[in-house]
Structures are given as C-alpha cells and as structure tokens.
Amino acid sequence: MPYITYTQQASGDEQTLAQAELYSHLESQSEAVAPTQDPLTSRDRRIIGEIIEVEPESVRTIWIEGGITVWVQLVGGGRLPFDRDWFATRVAEVKATLPETPLERNERLSDELEKACTVFGLYHGEINWLSFSTKLYQDGHFVGFVGCNQEGWYTRPRQYGVNRVAGSAKDVIALLGVRAAVAA
Secondary structure, rough: OOOOOOOOOOOHHHHHHHHHHHHHHHHHHHHHEEEEEOOHHHHHHHHHHHHHOOOHHHHHEEEEEEOOOEEEEEEEOOOEEEHHHHHHHHHHHHHHHOOOOOOHHHHHHHHHHHHHHHHHEEOOOOOOOOOOEEEEEEEEEEEEEEEEEOOOEEEEEOOOOOEEEEEEEEHHHHHHOOOOOOOO
C-alpha cells in the first residue's frame, strides 16, 4: 500500500529567515575551521578611513583591479573605486601625518628589540607594555634592563641605578657591555 506524506510549504518570510540562518551557521563554521587572516592592519584601516572619510571600522578590504583601479570594500556592502596613482599619493600624504597609536608604537619597539636581541644572542622576559621595559638574559644569566620611554631607548645593569640612553635598542644593549653573538 502506497504511503503519502504531506508537507506544509513554508511561507516566503520563513524561507528567507531559514536561509539566512543557514548561511550564518555555515559562515561561522567555516571561520571556526579555517579563520581568515585579515590582510589590513588597524593602521591601514585608519589611513583608508582618513582618505575616504569613513570610520576605520567600516573598511572591510581593499584590492587593485587591472593595475589601474583601487577598490575599497566597506563592511556595509558598498564598494568605492579610486584611481591607483591618486590613491597611492593620498596614502603617502596621510601616512606621513597620521600619529602612531600606542599599540603600533609597542609593536614597532618590540620588533626592534627582537632584532637587537638576536644580534647579541639575548632573550628577554615578559615586556611591561605600559612603560615598555624588560629584563635581558644571556645563557640564563641576567644581563640588565632595557626599555623605551619619551626620551628614547634606555638601559641599566641593575634594577636601581641611572639609566643610560641611546638612539636604538641595539645601541643600548651595547652600553651594557654585551658583545654581538658570533655565528658558529
């Protein structure tokens, strides 16, 4: 005996809602499995936002099409086209005048310190990001303190004492009397 199954057709609103829920679920699952790497830094977004006069958070991504047009994709779904040469000129102008945020400063200083420590064969402890300072170690032995403040890079061999100031992380490490590591 044949069986007949009756199904009730969902209304257009219910279908739209269900479809949106499905897409949302699929998107969250794909990001959980393979999160996308954002190619734009917060500084990039600040620069683009300044150029096109929008909030930096509203900039989703940017790409160049055909080597001629720069496209800016906004979070809300809009896209804005710009001439590549004009956009590049504006980026250079804004970059030169945009102040560095504390986070950007810390990232730049951290990179500089890592490079300088590599030259001397040193490693450092946890960084105090509020004042950007840390202890340096070589072969498990304490070497001294290194930090950066409004005056520039500073160092001292003991916790208490006079800071010695220099122009770069590499220079202040050398003031501690540490010689550059020799590659084996």
